[in-house]
Amino acid sequence: MKSKANSIRKPLKESTLGYLLILPAFLIIFFMMIYPFFETFRMSFFRVSLADIRHETFVGLRNFSKIFSNDWPNFFHDILPNTFYFVGGSIILQLFLGLFLAILVNQKWLKGREIFRAIFILPWVTSAIIISISWNFMYEPRLGILNYLLRTIGISSPPNWLNDPNLAMLCIIIANVWHGTAFSFIMQTAGLQSIPENIYEASAVDGAVPWQRFIYITFPLMKPFIIINLILISMYTMNVFDMIYAMTNGGPLYKTEVVSLFMYHQAFEYGHMGLGSAIAVLILLINLLLTLLYMKLNREWAEV
């Protein structure tokens, strides 16, 4: 028999111990994420210079209007189209290639599946900075393997790739797809493995041929995976920074200046910390929108 005092003390102790266990994690999260998160919003209403970071002047919404009135790069003429081009090109290619490769690797008769998988996932674990260096070396106009191959097949003046304003973004998209397809590949593999084998067997009995199987069985069952994948990679790609920064740093002629670089350059190159914060708020709002979409779809998907 438990005494009354004991039974009162026990739930108290239970919750205190619970809070104590989660305290270290939450202290770090609070100071490194939650506090800076609110600070970003607050700073976006102030003029703060990198050189004198403690000094702040309230400017209301002026930072936000400055985002759109900046001359060069202009938000509507340069930043927005660049970002759309980069994000759109990357996610379409990554999704398509990821799904395609997942289907190929998922064939039952395939030999060496583990080796293919290990190779395909390799770019995902390589640091962005090494990826940039690798691709810079590939694209190198004089020494690069790409132009060497082009010269051997008879093209005497191959393009300058990353130094060419019209090609730079395409080059970066290719490098980013090289890196990001691994993630889509992993997600789509998980999706394919969730489809029960007996559905295919039943369809084979009914006389379905492979392409029919794909359109009527695989694709509808994979749809939630594809949509979730699409939202997640949109978010990741929106926030890609390292690779572009190390490959072109937004150039040539701002042709690869996407919104994340725009933010960083304004804050740390030109020293406009307040304006940078305002751009960060913009990025956060887009992320929030995508997160809400993700949560809504994820819940519906869980209920199915």
Next chain:
Amino acid sequence: MKIHLKWKITTYILLLIWSLFTILPLYWLLSATFKSPNEAMGYPPTFFPKHFTLSNFNTLLFKSKFGFKPFLNSIIISVGAMLISTVSSMLAGFGFSRFRFPFRKYLLILILLLQMIPILAVIIPLYKIYSIYGLYDTYWGLMLVYAMWTIPLNTWLLKGYFDTVPKEIEEAALIDGCSRMKSFFKVSFPIASPGIAAAAIFAFTRAWNEFILALTLTSQVRPYTVELYRFIGEYGQVSWNLLATASFIAIVPIIITFSFLQKYFVIGLSKGSVKG
């Protein structure tokens, strides 16, 4: 049957093409590790090193401005971040799994939502906070921010692991006279060890590969990623052979940890399926 064979061959060819595309950029860079400076920067480029040499390691680590300091910094920072992240996520995961307290569910959802905030969006205030509170350009500064970056996911991962440990086993230990924390270390900890290993490797790799926070929040205590970047910018003429050697050294630990990661992920998945 004939169509079937054709389809098989096409599949293999397509998979091989993508494999080559995946390997080529890395191979092309890393092979320069074993080329002499003249060969690495000469024309025409060579696909295989003509005169295999290891002298680049010596040049890079002891004779160049790069040195071994950036790697040492990266090791200290990544191991520190790994320890902080793993220990605090382990405690938090255990707390969320085994204890019931007010706001438990909301706090769990909160850390899941924090995953969605891009680090880039808080980098400006972080810089300000770091400058004011003396965290700028310190090992601790980078360790803490890298740890924070993996704590949410690791907490969820480890909570999932502790959830699979039947309460009855721990209760049996309690009846046998163990304290609550002792039963954790004696019973739950060993069962969750594959998950803890996966969490540790995740925290290490993320810290090891990170670039932009290190670039922004340090000026002397620089990990190899930032030094690699500066190596391109500072010397005009790029020494591709040395750049390749530094990349080679940086990539080796990742490939080693990655092979562990795969093993533990398989165990993790099989554990997860037992739960359902």
